[in-house]
Amino acid sequence: MPLRRRDNLLNWLVVGPFAIVLAFPFYWMLQTSLKSELDLYNTENVPFSFGEGSPTLDNYRFLFSDTQYAQWLLNTVLVGLAVVAITLVVSMPAGYALARLSGRWGQSLGVGLFLVYLVPPTLLFLPLSRVIAEVGLQDRLASLILVYPGFTIPFATWLLMGFFKSIPRELEEAALVDGASRLRALIRIVFPISLPGILTVVIFTFSLCVNEFVYAIAFITRSDSKVVSTGIYTELIRGDVFYWGALMAATLIPSIPLALLYNTFLDRFIAGFTGGAFR
Amino acid sequence: MADDSRHTDRPEEEVPGGRTTRREILRKAGAGSLLVVYGGATAKTSAAAVPQFRGRQLKETLRIVQWSHFVPAYDKWFDNVYVKRWGQANDTEVLVDHINVTDIPARAAAEVAAQSGHDLFFFLSPPAAYEDQVIDHKDIVQQVSKKRGKMKDLAHKATYNPRTKKYFAFSDNYVPDPANYRTDLWGEIGLKPTSWDIVLKAAPKLRAMGNPIGIGMSNELDSNMAMMAMMMCFGSFIQNKDQRVVLNSKETVAVLKFARELYRQGMSNEIFAWTPASNNQAFLAGRLSLAMNAISITRSAELLNPELAAKIELLPIPKGPRGQLGLEHVMGAYVIWKFAKNKRMAKKFLVDLETKYIGAFENSKFYNFPSWPASVSNIKRRLERDPAKPAGKYTILGEIADKHTLNPGWPGYSNAAIDEIFNTFLIPQMFAEVAQDKRTPEDAARAYDRKFREIFQKWRNQKKL
Numbered sequence: 001m002p003l004r005r006r007d008n009l010l011n012w013l014v015v016g017p018f019a020i021v022l023a024f025p026f027y028w029m030l031q032t033s034l035k036s037e038l039d040l041y042n043t044e045n046v047p048f049s050f051g052e053g054s055p056t057l058d059n060y061r062f063l064f065s066d067t068q069y070a071q072w073l074l075n076t077v078l079v080g081l082a083v084v085a086i087t088l089v090v091s092m093p094a095g096y097a098l099a100r101l102s103g104r105w106g107q108s109l110g111v112g113l114f115l116v117y118l119v120p121p122t123l124l125f126l127p128l129s130r131v132i133a134e135v136g137l138q139d140r141l142a143s144l145i146l147v148y149p150g151f152t153i154p155f156a157t158w159l160l161m162g163f164f165k166s167i168p169r170e171l172e173e174a175a176l177v178d179g180a181s182r183l184r185a186l187i188r189i190v191f192p193i194s195l196p197g198i199l200t201v202v203i204f205t206f207s208l209c210v211n212e213f214v215y216a217i218a219f220i221t222r223s224d225s226k227v228v229s230t231g232i233y234t235e236l237i238r239g240d241v242f243y244w245g246a247l248m249a250a251t252l253i254p255s256i257p258l259a260l261l262y263n264t265f266l267d268r269f270i271a272g273f274t275g276g277a278f279r
Numbered sequence: 280m281a282d283d284s285r286h287t288d289r290p291e292e293e294v295p296g297g298r299t300t301r302r303e304i305l306r307k308a309g310a311g312s313l314l315v316v317y318g319g320a321t322a323k324t325s326a327a328a329v330p331q332f333r334g335r336q337l338k339e340t341l342r343i344v345q346w347s348h349f350v351p352a353y354d355k356w357f358d359n360v361y362v363k364r365w366g367q368a369n370d371t372e373v374l375v376d377h378i379n380v381t382d383i384p385a386r387a388a389a390e391v392a393a394q395s396g397h398d399l400f401f402f403l404s405p406p407a408a409y410e411d412q413v414i415d416h417k418d419i420v421q422q423v424s425k426k427r428g429k430m431k432d433l434a435h436k437a438t439y440n441p442r443t444k445k446y447f448a449f450s451d452n453y454v455p456d457p458a459n460y461r462t463d464l465w466g467e468i469g470l471k472p473t474s475w476d477i478v479l480k481a482a483p484k485l486r487a488m489g490n491p492i493g494i495g496m497s498n499e500l501d502s503n504m505a506m507m508a509m510m511m512c513f514g515s516f517i518q519n520k521d522q523r524v525v526l527n528s529k530e531t532v533a534v535l536k537f538a539r540e541l542y543r544q545g546m547s548n549e550i551f552a553w554t555p556a557s558n559n560q561a562f563l564a565g566r567l568s569l570a571m572n573a574i575s576i577t578r579s580a581e582l583l584n585p586e587l588a589a590k591i592e593l594l595p596i597p598k599g600p601r602g603q604l605g606l607e608h609v610m611g612a613y614v615i616w617k618f619a620k621n622k623r624m625a626k627k628f629l630v631d632l633e634t635k636y637i638g639a640f641e642n643s644k645f646y647n648f649p650s651w652p653a654s655v656s657n658i659k660r661r662l663e664r665d666p667a668k669p670a671g672k673y674t675i676l677g678e679i680a681d682k683h684t685l686n687p688g689w690p691g692y693s694n695a696a697i698d699e700i701f702n703t704f705l706i707p708q709m710f711a712e713v714a715q716d717k718r719t720p721e722d723a724a725r726a727y728d729r730k731f732r733e734i735f736q737k738w739r740n741q742k743k744l
Contacts, residue, residue, distance in 0.1 A: 037583045041563040125385075126392040133393035139376075218389040221344050221376035221397075234379045239349030240501070240555040240575050 033249035059245035072231035080209040095160030117154040121214040143219040156201040163197030196271035339371040345401035347377040356642040398619040403609040405437040405693040413614040416446040427651040433686040434650035437693040448612035452647035455679040456608035457593040474598040482545020490568040495553025496711040498704035505571040512599025520690040527728035535720035542714040573608035589668040605683040
């Protein structure tokens with residue numbers, strides 16, 4: 001067997017099972033979302049075939065006509081974009097400062113910052129409830145936009161700090177010698193080079209916002225103010241009755257653009273997590 | 280260095296056909312996000328600005344939070360019909376929020392921490408632990424009692440603290456907890472689950488047919504209720520009527536041995552990972568032969584699989600050596616926080632809701648039974664008239680409600696210690712440990728008795744017992 005074909009085969013043998021395992025939840029979501037309620041409980045048709053009344057788009061129709069799903073999606077996007085913007089505005093200069101300007105304290109501060117990210121929301125939601133009430137943001141999307149940067153900024157700063165460290169100082173020094181201010185060097189030289197890291201922060205921050213649950217459930221109860229993670233959980237699980245078809249449809253829909261986003265920027269995402277393009 | 284410079288100064292990638300580049304997408308997305316931050320962050324929601332009653336400014340506001348009822352029609356009736364009519368009649372804008380049953384504790388804790396939240400907060404079990412945070416609901420109870428007579432004893436015992444003489448909640452409803460069984464499967468073996476002995480006798484045969492018994496032993500509501508009710512049928516109680524722990528008894532040992540046998544002979548290890556949905560799902564999939572559950576199993580089956588629904592019947596809890604002592608499946612309990620902004624209208628809302636409970640009873644499809652029986656006239660006839668097959672299927676609920684439904688902690692009150700034991704799922708844990716041979720029944724009874732005494736002492740120290 002030629003060497004290249006053998007390598008290809010080996011790659012497929014390694015990657016194939018991983019791909020199947022990782023793709024299976026998406027397949028499961030898709031198939032369940034296309035099943036009728038009656039068919040869903042027919043164990044003979046699980047997981048590979050359709051039975052009576054399936055495939056059907058009823059679960060999708062139910063989602064958009066009988067719930068406020070479209071509003072929850074919009075709310076999720078609003079919160080995600082706002083938090084991404086705030087996170088970038090704060091963590092980019094913070095990460096740079098920690099990487100370049102803080103001397104030997106930079107590393108310790110960076111680790112300290114990362115430790116803040118590890119404090120679980122289950123500990124913080126009670127005291128933060130008080131804060132949210134005091135500032136009058138209960139049941140407003142702004143409560144999430146205020147709180148989420150509390151865990152996205154530490155992680156983003158820590159990630160960008162590592163990335164900025166991998167950029168040679170000589171680049172900035174050359175710009176400074178040419179008469180640029182530090183801010184100008186930062187904006188014109190450092191940030192453009194750091195695009196993989198910044199993209200990583202954008203995607204990761206947005207994903208964290210979409211996945212977050214504890215704060216969203218504690219701060220918002222109005223149906224029209226909910227985000228996807230809490231909206232589908234509260235409206236599609238009624239006591240001990242689960243609307244599995246609609247639940248799967250509701251989780252599949254936001255996961256598709258996220259998956260596309262990850263795939264589109266996959267190379268830069270990997271570069272961002274592995275410390276930059278200069279290694 | 281040269282390569283790096285080339286990399287950084289790389290011009291925008293030209294894409295054939297004039298397509299947008301990645302950078303352009305990001306730039307536009309960035310601009311869009313700024314717009315969103317500016318425009319979206321400060322707005323409560325777009326819908327919040329829409330007046331509920333066009334052309335008329337309502338004088339007051341009342342905010343309610345309650346669970347997403349398992350019957351969607353109940354929420355539609357409550358939110359869109361009852362509440363709107365009541366609001367117009369009382370010049371009040373009523374805002375109803377819904378949360379998942381499992382999130383009630385977290386949301387309540389958040390509101391208490393913030394000392395801010397809804398005017399009416401709905402629990403699904405008696406929330407005695409929050410006694411200091413709520414008003415005394417005595418005058419609401421008195422007003423309803425004046426119009427509708429005596430409150431059910433189980434509702435009184437679930438919401439009243441005899442030590443502090445305070446009603447720490449107002450119960451509008453409770454939910455009977457029947458045994459749901461498949462008539463076709465039980466018919467094949469010529470038995471009917473009227474006693475726990477018969478259930479044990481039938482269990483191996485049913486499991487051999489592929490249809491085991493499904494009674495959970497995990498950290499969830501259904502397991503809690505089923506195990507606590509089974510204990511009572513064997514004469515095993517957490518406390519006596521004087522609120523003293525009496526768990527360590529020969530009756531507790533007997534019921535633990537019984538449950539272990541039932542698991543070994545007629546159940547599967549799925550019961551240790553049981554969730555609130557497990558009874559329903561396994562029944563709808565045609566797998567279970569018996570479950571202890573409210574009527575959501577049969578009501579769901581009527582919608583999804585009428586043929587299967589016709590084979591499901593309801594019975595009171597099976598009889599044990601000490602009788603048929605069942606529990607409510609859930610108990611609706613509203614509280615008015617001390618920090619609620621509109622206590623006056625909250626009280627009026629509860630009085631009005633309870634005194635005319637027919638709408639709630641009918642729209643919940645007989646799930647919500649009124650805590651004041653006189654609030655719904657002719658309950659028996661209404662149950663008999665239900666069109667579900669077999670005819671008269673739900674009539675038995677009246678008997679179950681009257682004779683076989685007690686409060687958690689019976690023969691005592693549903694006090695704060697019972698609340699803690701309930702919410703930390705210690706009872707199903709005790710059963711699971713014995714069923715899995717992690718402890719002997721005697722050892723488990725002793726160990727959990729000690730735990731319970733500590734919990735009771737803690738609340739006694741706080742002068743709540």
